[in-house]
Amino acid sequence: MTSTAYWPKTGSSSADVDFGRIPLPVLGRNVVRLARHEQGNVIAFLREENRILKTRLEGRRLRLDDTERRRLAELNEITKGSGMT
Numbered sequence: 001m002t003s004t005a006y007w008p009k010t011g012s013s014s015a016d017v018d019f020g021r022i023p024l025p026v027l028g029r030n031v032v033r034l035a036r037h038e039q040g041n042v043i044a045f046l047r048e049e050n051r052i053l054k055t056r057l058e059g060r061r062l063r064l065d066d067t068e069r070r071r072l073a074e075l076n077e078i079t080k081g082s083g084m085t
């Protein structure tokens with residue numbers, strides 16, 4: 001007899017989950033939640049990295065060449081309206 005439960009019993013591995021039987025909206029919500037969590041971790045890491053690098057400059061101005069300025073301007077255009085600030 002085949003079980004109709006979507007989730008495996010406690011103590012079983014994720015390999016026991018039949019992902020083909022998980023309702024798509026549930027699977028989709030969990031994937032989105034995981035992606036947002038990972039994105040938040042990456043943003044937190046980059047903010048901390050920038051804070052550390054700024055302290056190493058000790059008030060000196062960061063000198064950018066034209067290529068670096070152009071790359072930053074392109075990224076700024078991409079992120080406009082995406083909620084990233």
